[in-house]
Amino acid sequence: MRAYAELSPSPRTIMTPGPVEVDPRVLRALSYPILGQFDPEFTALMNDTMEMLRxxxxxxxxWAYPVDGTSRSGIEAVLASLIEPGDRVLIPIYGRFGHLLHEIAERCGGRAVTMEKEWGAVFDQAEVIEAIRRERPNLVAIVHGETSTGRVQPLDAIGRACREADALLVVDAVATLGGVPVETDAWCLDAVIGGTQKCLSVPSGMAPVTYNERAERKILARKRVERGLRAPGQPNVEPAEGRRPIQSNYLDLAQLQDYWSPARLNHHTEMTSMLYGLREGLRLALNEGLEERFARHRLHESALVAGLSAMGVALYGDPSCKLPVVTCVEIPDGLDGESVRAMLLRLFNIEIASSFGPLKGRIWRIGTMGYSCRRDNVLHLLGAFEAVLLRHGVKLPAGAALQAALDVYEEG
Incomplete structure (x- = not known):
């Protein structure tokens, strides 16, 4: 019989757009004893989590609660619960994850209408508003922070236009929640999906979602209670006349809402340890202060960008819509980007990311998110990145990157 080695993952400096390093206090919370999912002590933690998510x-x-599963489970739960077969869905696409929204919307039976922007830019809100007025969609689905291109899409005017057109607005804020302002109410967002493994610095495994009464009305019109849970004479066990039930059982917001409500109608076994971790991550974010947290992300982004610019590498994309928590760097012509990434990992224990689709092999992506967004990480990365590029024959001003970053920190 084979003897397996004790688990001992290597310590890494993770500077990708997710997952990122987890705060040690979150790791500690993950180790706490298990409680039963209907234990009053545990349901009190559920209520705390909802309050902090708001x-x-x-x-x-x-309604603000986590869907158990990775960020994609939250996206799919929201879209599956809100898109009925035949619904017209407008999807503005400016990167990989806009294409994902398109993919899921079609699988839900939606009639997708897409508009595309060249990767590296975002939409002028007027372009999207014009499309909303022209297409009259039932639902608009859009990415807030597109990690594949390092861009962030303005949303405030789009939300108001959706209200005027009586369309629901669903926003993928997986990459921005906890690191960049996400103004659900002020921007008139009807449903928003966040992620744990990015700016909240919690392991992947839960997808925080929130939705308002406009979205809830459509969800409840499609509600079906599982046969094995129905009490005699229970009302509202089948969808309203002429409405299609939500096609997923697990990713059914109507049933999940019952589970997170005071009724605690059983749906699945809650991910106890993950909820501990999420609650602790939210507590840390709120104790830091959201405005202070946003400012911290901007500071370390500024130091990173200053260092890379002083090094002489080219940054990718329109700087006017740069996502503060992801910096994209163009791979110099003739350089093997994967060789650079491999050397950073092998010699310095630093991980950065490549990209997808049309940007595969063209850019590196560097994340400054959550607990990974620290001065020591930024300085360590800049020094290591310079050394690795020099070893690959790139001519650059040695030492300039760290000095430029230090100038930012001294000013900041």
Whole structure:
């Protein structure tokens, strides 16, 4: 019989757009004893989590809770619960994850109408508003922070236009929640999906979502209660007349809402340890202060960008819509980008990311998110990146990157 080695993952400096390093206090919370999912002590933790999520999402919505699964589970739960077969869905695409929204919308039976922007830029809100007025969609789905290109899409005017057109606005804020302002109520966002493994610095495994009464009305019109859970004479066990039930059982917001409500109608076994971790990550974010947290992300982004610019490498994309928590660097012509990434990992224990689709092999992506967004990480990366590029024959001004970053920190 084979003897397996004790688990001992290597310590890494993770500077990708996710997952990122996890705060040690979150790791400690993950180790706490298991409680039963209907233990009053545990349901009190569920209520705490909902309350803190409302603050982080900046909303007064009644419903703000995590879907158990990675960020994609939250996206799919929201779209599957809101898109009925035949619904017209407008999807503005400016990177990989806009294409994902398109993919999921079609699988839900939606009639997708897409508009595309060249990767590296975002939409002028007027372009999207014009499309909303022209296409009259039932739902608009859009990415807030596109990690594949390092861009962030303005949304405030789009949300108001959706209200005027009586369209629901669903926003993928997986990359921005907890690191960049996400103004759910002020921007008139009807449903928003966040991620744990990025700016909140919690392991992947839960997808925080929030949605308002406009979205809830459509969800409840499609509600079906599992046969094995129905009590005699229970009302609202089948969808309203003429409405299609939500096609997923696990990713059904109507049933999840019952589970997170005071009724605690059983849906699945809650991910106890992950909830501990999420609650601790939210507590840390709120204790830091959201505005202070946003400012911290901007500071370390500025130091990183200053260092890379002083090094002489080219940054990718339109700087006017740069995502503060992801910096994209063009790979110099003739250089093997994967060789650079491999050497950073092998010699310095630093991980950065490549990209996808049309940007595969063209850019590196460097994340400054959550607990990974620290001065020591930025300085370590700049020094190591310079050394690795020099070893690959790139001519650059040695030492300039660290000095430029230090100038930013001294000013900041």
């Amino acid at each position: 603050e982080v999402f900046r909303t007064t919505n009644e």
